Amino acid sequence: MNNLNKDIKKEVAQKVSKxxxxxxxxxxxxxxxxxxxxxxxxxxxTIEADEWQFDTAFLLYSEVDRVTAxxxxxxxxxxxxxxxxxxxxFTFDTLTGPSANGAIAQPKAQTFTRASxxxxxxxxxxxxxxDDTFHDTRVQLNGQWTQPVSDNVxxxxxxxxxxxxxxxSLGLNGNLAYDFNRKNSTFSMGISYFSDTFTPEGGIPKPLxxxxxxxxxxxxxxxxxxxxxxxxxxxKSTSDLLIGFTQVINRRMITxxxxxxxxxxxxxxxxxxxxxxxxxxxxAQDYIYENRPxxxxxxxxxxxxxxxxxxSLLNMVADVSYRYMWDDWGIxxxxxxxxxxxxVGRASYIEPHIRFYQQSAADFFxxxxxxxxxxxxFVSADYRIGEMSAVTIGAKYGVALNGGNELSFRLEYYxxxxxxxxxxxxxxxxxxxxxxxxxxxxxxxSYSF
Amino acid sequence: xxxxxxxxxxxxxxxxxxxxxVSLSACSSLGVEPWERDLLAKKEMAxxxxxxxxxxxxxxxxxKEASSGGKSFGGGGCGCN
Numbered sequence: 100m101n102n103l104n105k106d107i108k109k110e111v112a113q114k115v116s117k118x119x120x121x122x123x124x125x126x127x128x129x130x131x132x133x134x135x136x137x138x139x140x141x142x143x144x145t146i147e148a149d150e151w152q153f154d155t156a157f158l159l160y161s162e163v164d165r166v167t168a169x170x171x172x173x174x175x176x177x178x179x180x181x182x183x184x185x186x187x188x189f190t191f192d193t194l195t196g197p198s199a200n201g202a203i204a205q206p207k208a209q210t211f212t213r214a215s216x217x218x219x220x221x222x223x224x225x226x227x228x229x230d231d232t233f234h235d236t237r238v239q240l241n242g243q244w245t246q247p248v249s250d251n252v253x254x255x256x257x258x259x260x261x262x263x264x265x266x267x268s269l270g271l272n273g274n275l276a277y278d279f280n281r282k283n284s285t286f287s288m289g290i291s292y293f294s295d296t297f298t299p300e301g302g303i304p305k306p307l308x309x310x311x312x313x314x315x316x317x318x319x320x321x322x323x324x325x326x327x328x329x330x331x332x333x334x335k336s337t338s339d340l341l342i343g344f345t346q347v348i349n350r351r352m353i354t355x356x357x358x359x360x361x362x363x364x365x366x367x368x369x370x371x372x373x374x375x376x377x378x379x380x381x382x383a384q385d386y387i388y389e390n391r392p393x394x395x396x397x398x399x400x401x402x403x404x405x406x407x408x409x410x411s412l413l414n415m416v417a418d419v420s421y422r423y424m425w426d427d428w429g430i431x432x433x434x435x436x437x438x439x440x441x442x443v444g445r446a447s448y449i450e451p452h453i454r455f456y457q458q459s460a461a462d463f464f465x466x467x468x469x470x471x472x473x474x475x476x477f478v479s480a481d482y483r484i485g486e487m488s489a490v491t492i493g494a495k496y497g498v499a500l501n502g503g504n505e506l507s508f509r510l511e512y513y514x515x516x517x518x519x520x521x522x523x524x525x526x527x528x529x530x531x532x533x534x535x536x537x538x539x540x541x542x543x544x545s546y547s548f
Numbered sequence: 549x550x551x552x553x554x555x556x557x558x559x560x561x562x563x564x565x566x567x568x569x570v571s572l573s574a575c576s577s578l579g580v581e582p583w584e585r586d587l588l589a590k591k592e593m594a595x596x597x598x599x600x601x602x603x604x605x606x607x608x609x610x611x612k613e614a615s616s617g618g619k620s621f622g623g624g625g626c627g628c629n
Contacts (some may be wrong), residue, residue, distance in 0.1 A: 154599070154600050155600075156601075160608055170604060174600065192607075280576050280578075281581070283579025289621065337622070339617065339621045347579045349578070350585075350586075350587055351587055353588060353593065355595050357618060357619060359617050359618060359621075361617060397615075397616075397622060399618040401618035403619070405595065407590070416590075418597070422615070424615040432613070432614065434615065456609075456613060458613060458614050461614070483612060483613060484614045489612075509601065
């Protein structure tokens, strides 16, 4: 009887340990599987078990006075006995709330036509024009298959499908990782291709044409509005190459270096954005639809180091990374991201996070156009491709539950500060906030089982 | 003069090659034995320790900033930028 009890206890202990091992091992491998990283090879332990592991999360992103987005993710990972890994991920998100239309604040109220061409909205004097009709829902599916190709080579292929009300995106990716130097070094290479189709309500506006503002119920409206449209939909394609090198430095430290090259071709303009045309005093005379080049080449270098401190520093894990990105639109950016995972007691941890971001403006970015600068070629007043800096600060708290399950909460504050970038403002804009800051809260709950 | 330039160029190439060889051999002396992977095998030491957080963050920053990718594919996937 005693022996039987011992056997049962041993079996239960093995099962629990198997599940915990599985979780740790999967976490090492899932970077690639979730499409968030090139396959990094076997830097950890072997995957042992043959069962599904699920990661779920709900995120709320809410900007003060602007958009609110909710996003839910359910991801399942199954590891087969011969180290083959299947990952399936389902994402659902929804977006509502006002979004900047590109026009600049004025000392008097302004009226705009909704992107659909049906109805108008009015922006009070001194305020940044925001289109409050945005409402979108997106469903996304990702699948990734990873398996050993030979002793030191791991291969991975994946597919992506996402559908919004007015947007369809299809993608494929493939990765290879080669381990050498006793699996302390990994060289990896990945390619991906996305094909996107944009079908906005109201069609694609004619670049640089004037926004038609008037009574959308009038009998001539439809014909006049149609003259400002070029088509019902447009496409773009994105081809990415990612080359990575991972190096274990010692028992406590691992580093990664990436280079990426990305080519985007097709319709890269935002059909919802306009640019204010001002007279010499600075008063709006017209709003023209923005126009961006039909290709963009982005490159970036990325470096990351993780270090596991000892008892004297609370067994903390520091994760610090830096990215430098540049493109042929004249934008370059610096991103520093750091996280510190600090164990609290035996089963929980707290993870402070701080991120700094700074970008320069695209060559064709301008907050407004003065009448005598017309005609213009490429032009956009979208603050997201203008000069800006941003900071994210927050923390995550996670607790391990019975059977290797984990519950975590994340709360962060994101602050974006667009800057003028040297544009001289005409008199009428004096005293107006032409580079409004954006403050947002990011709240997330995750559960893994 | 031309010869000197060639010599300088050759010397620079040799130096560059030496630096590369030294770096590579330095890499091969880095690392751990399989039995020393206790800390590296922990979940929090994975390069992407929380892939879900990374995916959510990528979506936020892709929508709000002009940069994307670097750590992973920058890709398309949404009409948010």
